[in-house]
Amino acid sequence: MSKGYDVIIIGGGVIGCSVAHSLSERGHSVAVFEKGTISGEASKAAAGLLGVQAEWNEYDPLFELARKSRALFPKLAARLREKTGIDIAYEEKGIYRIAENEEEAKRLEHIMKWQLQTGEETHLLSGEQLREQEPELALHIISALYCPKDGHVIAPELTRALAHSAALSGTAIYEGTEVIEILQEQDRVTGVVTTEGTFSCSKVIVASGAWSTKLLQNFHSTWGTYPIMGEMVSVKSYKPLLKAPIFQDGFYVVPKRGGQYLIGATVKQHTYNKTVCAKSIAYLMERAFRLVPALQQAEWDTAWAGLRPQSNHGMPYMGEHPKVAGLYACAGHYRNGILLSPITGEYMADLIEGKHVQSLLETLLSKEEFV
Numbered sequence: 592m593s594k595g596y597d598v599i600i601i602g603g604g605v606i607g608c609s610v611a612h613s614l615s616e617r618g619h620s621v622a623v624f625e626k627g628t629i630s631g632e633a634s635k636a637a638a639g640l641l642g643v644q645a646e647w648n649e650y651d652p653l654f655e656l657a658r659k660s661r662a663l664f665p666k667l668a669a670r671l672r673e674k675t676g677i678d679i680a681y682e683e684k685g686i687y688r689i690a691e692n693e694e695e696a697k698r699l700e701h702i703m704k705w706q707l708q709t710g711e712e713t714h715l716l717s718g719e720q721l722r723e724q725e726p727e728l729a730l731h732i733i734s735a736l737y738c739p740k741d742g743h744v745i746a747p748e749l750t751r752a753l754a755h756s757a758a759l760s761g762t763a764i765y766e767g768t769e770v771i772e773i774l775q776e777q778d779r780v781t782g783v784v785t786t787e788g789t790f791s792c793s794k795v796i797v798a799s800g801a802w803s804t805k806l807l808q809n810f811h812s813t814w815g816t817y818p819i820m821g822e823m824v825s826v827k828s829y830k831p832l833l834k835a836p837i838f839q840d841g842f843y844v845v846p847k848r849g850g851q852y853l854i855g856a857t858v859k860q861h862t863y864n865k866t867v868c869a870k871s872i873a874y875l876m877e878r879a880f881r882l883v884p885a886l887q888q889a890e891w892d893t894a895w896a897g898l899r900p901q902s903n904h905g906m907p908y909m910g911e912h913p914k915v916a917g918l919y920a921c922a923g924h925y926r927n928g929i930l931l932s933p934i935t936g937e938y939m940a941d942l943i944e945g946k947h948v949q950s951l952l953e954t955l956l957s958k959e960e961f962v
């Protein structure tokens with residue numbers, strides 16, 4: 592075997608890099624193996640929304656985790672900027688959930704009641720009140736739920752900063768290196784076989800996004816992830832069009848620094864094909880024009896697609912194998928991996944260190960799931 596590390600992480604997306612950042616800041620010897628480039632897949636494609644209140648309409652165990660994760664961003668952004676010089680453009684100006692008709696407005700009222708019960712701050716705005724804040728929004732929008740604690744970051748910058756931070760704390764980053772096999776002896780992880788040779792370690796974390804199935808099947812035959820492709824459009828405007836993101840049932844327009852507006856995203860199940868369809872661009876643009884008419888005068892920038900990693904169980908896998916010591920899963924964060932990345936890093940680092948981790952995730956990773 593060649594070099595050895597305490598922990599080997601398979602996958603250099605936001606999840607793998609966040610875990611590497613947390614572990615290396617605590618002094619562990621870590622390596623990240625990435626078959627392509629750091630932040631080359633879903634983590635590069637994301638809009639970077641930190642949309643706890645935008646995304647959750649009712650309670651599930653991930654909601655609590657998401658709230659905790661969102662709360663970590665101000666400190667994380669400052670730490671990454673100080674350590675790496677990379678600005679992840681963290682903004683906490685809230686997100687507006689838009690209603691175009693009475694049915695949607697009623698639904699938003701219902702969601703607001705639930706969110707207030709959970710202690711989240713939300714404000715129901717009339718169309719007029721909304722347009723006082725965001726004058727470019729269309730006149731037919733009848734109301735909005737303003738979620739002031741939600742925000743956004745530049746997703747690829749977050750992953751890049753986490754990787755640099757990890758490297759500055761001693762993590763070895765291997766790009767262009769695919770992990771082919773996880774090695775074990777007597778129910779203990781001993782290393783990995785990669786396209787660049789074999790490396791030893793006592794712990795392996797599978798953080799391979801939508802490509803995790805083959806590796807996750809080491810845990811349980813039914814474990815796996817699959818891709819849910821999403822296409823996104825970017826346009827530019829010198830004229831300010833929005834101060835904060837608008838969100839409507841998975842559709843959003845997100846104002847980024849420098850006059851960039853991200854418009855997304857489509858949802859296409861079970862495909863690894865990242866070709867952007869003309870029809871999808873038309874759909875996204877028409878919907879954006881309806882909500883923000885002045886976007887029609889914006890300058891075309893670019894479009895792309897990425898593969899959200901969904902788990903077979905609908906919840907991320909985060910935990911250790913009960914029978915194979917040192918084998919950990921951390922994949923399947925679907926459409927909220929950017930939001931969930933800081934808490935995931937800290938949670939996995941606690942787990943690796945054998946610290947008590949809050950019981951919250953025991954529901955996500957019940958022991959009965961294993962064979």
Ligand code: FAD
Pocket residue numbers: 601602603604605606607624625626627628629630631632633634635636637638639640641642768769770771798799800801802803820821822823855856896897898899900922923924925926927928929930931
């Ligand atoms: P990835 O970023 O896909 O990283 C996995 C990495 O593992 C890849 O780089 C891959 O090359 C590597 N890999 C796989 N197999 C191997 C192997 N055998 N050996 C070595 N390397 C391997 N989330 C939010 O929170 N907010 C958003 O606004 C948001 N918007 C999104 C918009 C779009 C269009 C898309 C597609 C996603 C969006 N997401 C958003 C979701 C978010 O991008 C994902 O949840 C997150 O990036 C998943 O991170 P990951 O590290 O698990 O996966």
